[in-house]
Amino acid sequence: MKKLLKNDHLKIYSYMLKIRRFEERSSQLYGMGQIGGFCHLYIGQEAVVVGVLMTIKKNDSVVTTYRDHGHMIARGLELKRIMSELTGRVDGYSSGKGGSMHMFSKENNFYGGHGIVGAQVPIGTGIAFTHKYNGDKNICRTYIGDGAMNNGQVFEAFNLAALWKLPVLYIIENNKYGMGTAVDRAAAGSDLYKRGEAFGIKGEIVDGMNVYSVIKAAFKAGEFVRSGKGPYILEVQTYRYRGHSMSDPAKYRTKKELEEYKNSDPIEIVKEEIIKNKIASKIELEKINKKIIEEVKSAADFALKSNFPSSEELYTDVYL
């Protein structure tokens, strides 16, 4: 793994902050009735997807769950088009037909955004199958929530991936709760990274609040998968600050628990690292913050000015 340079540190900081600010704005727009339906925020989990982002190659594929805003931002997609999708506008990545949970960008090898818990796992495995079939040396990173780790198709996919040595990296984002059910109340044997062992899939546990730990583990795991040795599992321990979705008051956990996690906030960790090592000054970082706030605000403004899909759009894109 290459040593991180100043630009890398700033990239990490910027992307994590961008996700945080974007989600805060999404929350606000949801409250204003501009975003409807289900909306699952990524606040608190930013280190996971940004850490992985630092190890990804352009032609690698990504597939994830419905908590997907951060994954799209980390894939370098445009904030204004993501926000347009959340607000159901025609300029959204899915022309307003997918919404928060179902966003895609084929040109950026981002294959969703899937609303059914666990369904993205066989799909990601199939995308990896294609990489192998085509012999292109790319890999597919498939994100899985802790809740999906009790879903049968996940294990069917693990079996197939191991059997056929598919280049797929499974990244379990363990944010401690599947909706309102704590992991240890849902999973018998809560070490999720061990759940590939029966198939011979190696796994490891990673501190998902620390982006540098994520980068290190994701790099190593990515190289393993790319070398043709088959799948690999990372269980990244993280925490979502908000409820499962916007309508969740999160009464199943204590305020104290939340505060404890906030004390080891992933963005603060990066900030401290940067300042401690004199990579950038507080002032520089604040400048970045301001710039991002502006960027997110203009994305929201763009989205709210964007048109709703026309009535003809109702009947398009059913068949190619």
Place this chain on the structure above:
Amino acid sequence: MSIEILMPALSPTMTEGNLTKWLVKEGQEVKAGDVIAEIETDKATMEVEAVDEGFVEKLLFNEGDNNIPVNKPIALISGKRAPQSSKKHIKKENSKKTKRVEIIEPHQNQNKIAETEIAVDKEQITMRQAIRDTIAEEMRKDKKVFILGEEVAEYQGAYKVTQGLLEEFGDKRVIDTPISEQGFTGLAIGAAFKGLTPIVEFMTFNFSMQAIDQIINSAAKTLYMSGGQINCPIVFRGPNGAASQVAAQHSQDFSSWYSHVPGLKVVAPSTPLNAKGLLRSAIRDPNPVIFLENEILYGLKGEVSSDNNFKIPFGKANIARKGTDTTIVTYSIMLQKSLEAAKVLKNEFDLDVEVIDLQSLRPIDSDTIINSVKKTNRIITVEESWPFSSIGSEIVNIVQKNAFDYLDAPIIKVNSADVPMPYSSELEKLYLPQIEDIVKAVKEVNYI
């Protein structure tokens, strides 16, 4: 006294078998459990064991003899060692056009030889062969096409549809899966999103229910949910509907289940010809296609087009029989029964029915149905599925909306009984629409 060894029924739908190999000679001693022959069934090549002890008195068929009916004696075993008999009674002549097989009828005088003629017209192939050939032709043309499913490779297909594909295309493109429908269906859908063209074989469509979330929520909806970015060029195929005495969980017609879903196309071939034409269209279609085969039809022979680009477009019905008195709309295996009923109706009641074979269920060819009703003024639907919310129900809607004033009688739907499929053969017969049911319905709309 001799004991007859009969051609065994080795699968629920087997009606005849081919004698591929004798493993015993005349005069040889056999014990119960000894393998005496290899028989090729409609599904596989199986070994036949002797159930009694004794000496092989006579082998009644030659190796290579085909189409021997189930329950026909194939060998005689006697308790005593018999003198080695010569095989001069069994003669076999081959010609290019026809194959003459001489069969000894053991119940009659052993010297009397019965003769049957089996046509081996090169243009006539089975539905199984038609499907297999089309898959192979498309795989030759396009390297992105591959097939996966349970037993498709080394076993050569649970119903022998994929026979020989592994040998020709290798295990990269002909892939055995574990019994893991949701997993391999989701995997294939992911591969289709990424640009390949998978053909997913369900051993039967009954098992597709294990994967129906992936088919509907992922394959059918992603083009829409992605604003037109990600299409899913995939074919889900396999036998659908009742076979023979496999009972409730293995005998179900999924035509209306899948036809309900926007984003899916659904076709149901009834002949080798339209199986080829529709399957080629399915493989080349950029959308997910449900291709509903029928196990009982796999052995149906018919002419096919030798054109490697022959396609039947979706949404186009075929008028299988022209007529003026009543329209029968049907598809898949019920086409055959409807045509039989049409003969009865002509002979006994002088009614000329028009039989429309839908071929494609979604999109459906409304125009052909409506135009026919405008001519006949009477219509019934015939299908194997349950009656509630069936394809027939949709046709009733199409007709009442577009040809209401042309109807001289209420529409009758002929369906299976509205119960799970029973096991017992007598009940099974009652459950399924029969020729008499079709005749009765046509008479009813003609007030006969």
